[in-house]
Amino acid sequence: MKASVRKSILKKMKGLEPENKRKADRALIQRLRSLSSYQEASVIAxxxxxxxxxxxSFLIDAALEDGKQVVIPKTYPKGRMEFAVYNPQKLKPTAFGLLEPEDGAQAVDQSEIDLIHVPGVAFQKDGYRLGYGGGYYDRYLADFDGATVSTIYACxxxxxxxxxxDIPVQEVLVDESTI
Incomplete structure (x- = not known):
């Protein structure tokens, strides 16, 4: 069930028209920046x-411009994840095809993170999400006390x-123009 939902939604996401997607991305990040949880945050993951x-990249640029510290995930075996300070010059590719901090990057204690922008593939209105199947975020969020938000397309x-x-995110911002 989860695998078929993931496959179907990923196909829709990959089929979004690039110009519409770019507009939706910018609009979603602007909405995220207007949240009090963003405005009050010093450290954003x-x-x-x-x-x-x-x-x-729109969020990272905006957060840095807004004087916030940006941290990004670094993954380890057995579903373990931590966040490290974002440094675009010190990234390496992962097995998933994403970039993450190099080994030895400065990890940030969970208690220092004010807001986590959580990825995912499928979302319910109440914040429950299907990720990519590794369980990294559910494990990390299980004892996280800060704010959580996701930005998604209507599809x-x-x-x-x-x-x-499963740990739900507190707020899901949906771009309705991408139906």
């Missing part, structure tokens, strides 16, 4: 996006049965 996801909204270990 986000991810380096795949081409079919909301382009997080990513779907009903599914969350697993008992």
């Amino acid at each position: 986000t991810y380096l996006s795949f081409p079919h996801e909301v382009d997080t 990513q909204e779907v009903d599914f049965a969350p697993a008992p270990h």
Whole structure:
């Protein structure tokens, strides 16, 4: 079930018209920047996006411009993840085809992160999400006390049965123009 939902939504995301997608990405990041959880945050965690996801380079640039510290995930075996300070000169490719901080990057304690911008493939209105299947974010968010938000396209909204270990994000911003 989860695999077929992922496959279907990924196909829709990859089929978005590039110009519409770019406009939606910018609009979603602007909406995220207007949230009080963003405005009050000093340290923001986000991810380096795949081409079919909301382009997080807009968020990274805006957050740095807004004087915030940006941290990005670094993954380890057995689903372990931590966040490290974003440094575009010190990234390496992962097995997933994404960039992440090089080994030895400065890790940031979870208690220092104010807001996590959470990725995913499918989302319910109440914040439950299907990621890419590694469980990294659910494990990390299980004891995270800060704010969480996701930015998604309308095609990513779907009903599914969350697993008992799934941790919902607090807020899901949806771009309705990408239906």
